[in-house]
Amino acid sequence: MFLLAGINWSKLVTMENINSAIRIVVLLGLGFPLLLFICTLAGKAAKKRFTPQVSMLIRKGIFYFGSILLIISVLYQMGFKLTALLGAAGIAGIAIGFASQTSVSNIISGLFLISEKPFAVGDLIKVDDTKGTILSIDLLSVKLRTLDNQLVRIPNESLIKNQVTNITRFPIRRLDIDIGVAYKEDVGKVRSVLLDIAKNNPYCLDEPEPLVLFLKFGDSALEFLFAVWFVKADFFKLRNSIMQEIKERFDAEGIEIPFPHRTLYTGSVTEPFPVEIVPSKAKKPKRPG
């Protein structure tokens, strides 16, 4: 009350100040809705021509640039001198720059990511142990939605420094399945059964052709690589169906999938390990005391 009472209202309420106040209200009242409208229009136009992240960048760039112009205009109407303001902003900029090295690094990394385009919004990527679909590529970070529907924010700097795998960049992918069969099995039969499974699975592509590679003589099994190509959208359907089909078909064909086992020999590989059956000794009753 004392503060209000101390104000000289007759000096403050002048025609000039009223005019300035009206201009500020008009600037803010018309400027921001107009800016939002321009952003929406530009976003829509950019969406048709550019990738989602470029259109988002254009929209945000217009918004930030317009907002700064509006704020400067409002400050000018309020009587602030722009030269002094810009000088102060320069000094503040240096101070803020020192304090926000990480943020600046992230912004520069973000610009590199946008220009290099290793991934786009909607791609499924893997960074370290995190796997998720890209929701947005911003100036400071990339936001992922993981497969179990969690939001992960990864700073752009770490994306530049670390290895990033773009899982869905190309339209088709290869599913590699390691399979071991018992030593007694016919390698040719295993190969033909696997190729037949691939041929009959609706999610396997005919071309590029499925691959069955005899990898090595393993400790407990003959080891094969079974590789089939699929359209990236069919990953779960293919993986579920083909694993089940391999098990069912191997069971039907009598092909054994062995578990790790070890054979013990007693000096000669042809003679069985001697087993002696001994009668169990009758337990003597304990004497009391």
Add this chain to the structure above:
Amino acid sequence: MGALDIWNRSKIGAGEILRSQIGPLVLWFKKTEDELHVAFERLPEPDTIVDAEGPTAVDGVESEGLDWGRWIVGDEMNTFQVLPIMPDRPVVVHPELPVKIPTGHKALFFVSIPVWLRVLAGEKKQIELCEVPVLILSNTWFGDTISGQLCYSLRSRARRQIKDSESNPYRAVCPVKIRNTSPKQLDIGRLCVHVEHLKTYIGDKNLWTNEVTITFRGEDQAGKIDYSKERPAFEPIGEMLSDARAPVKETILKRSIGGFKLFSGK
């Protein structure tokens, strides 16, 4: 009733259940009040496949476990129609025996392509209800692994004479003319037919598509693919049953040419 009469309009009354069969695919129709219910059943045994059977009433008997789809079509709607349409993706045809065309020669092949079915409701102004393939073709990739195209795969005898091929109500015969104007022999290991640009016509014995003419000028030269606007002239042709899914554009021509480098499957 001829095998090709299955494409005619059919009537269905309230509470009626109709069964129709086209190859291994059985179609069920049921009318209840203002709804039309449609279901598909795929028969597993090859020996149960009949060529075609028009809609017949089954007196309330229906196959168990059908996955019905419901469409609100109105009380007055008592007509439906099943039409053949080309598959929704290009078809890569693998001739059973690789074909070679010497330089300066041309050859005409008849490729038999399994159609999809489009179910429509209504008499004059028809409503499209759904589409289903009669045969499920396996998927294949045409082009390199970075920028190719998803297609259906089809093994074909690629017959040279139409009289050699058996007429089948759920396969449309596509005449493909290939000219080799390149200085080298053309080896055809596989051939990508953009069936989405093909119309379907009803003939005396077969379903037909418009003719495709491919001119091969060499691996490094741009080829040319023409989709005829005329009806095929290999037997008396009736009305057009379905239009092409996508009109032919210049951009599509470019894409076809891009695939041309893989024409011989190299």
